[in-house]
Amino acid sequence: MNKSENEKTSRSVFPDGTFVPSAVSGIVKVHESVVAAIIRKATCSVPGVVRLAGNMLMDNIAEFVGSKKVYDRAISITMGDNSVEVEVKVILSYGVYIPDVAKNIQETVIDEIGKITGMQVPRIDVIVIDLEAEKEETTETEEEDEDPQK
8 A cells, every 4th residue: 555545544534625634544424413503502692583493392392302303393404515504493583683683693603513513504594483572571561551551
């Protein structure tokens, strides 16, 4: 075996195409559930996002019984060799400018996936399912409706 063939077998290949010399040969693959966790955390960190869309009761039951597929209803992922296409369904705060929040979600998710996995994100669709008022605003509005003398 010549030197170049030996070098190929003693390197690990990461999703971004970089090679790292190693005594063990092989590739590193990132599971879809890892990408989903990154998407979930990145999306929920964007100001204006209340939560991922989904049935809260079903999500809580699924989490309670230990299901790893809670993200399936709100996040769709299509994995490629070195890329991932994403669709994320969200519920936003009432009153936010939807195009700005959606753009921030896209940028944040793309940055986090790239930073953590080295994978490219050529497409991310943001689907706004609903708008919710903040809990404090809802409480104040309900109190005002109940007491007309305020």
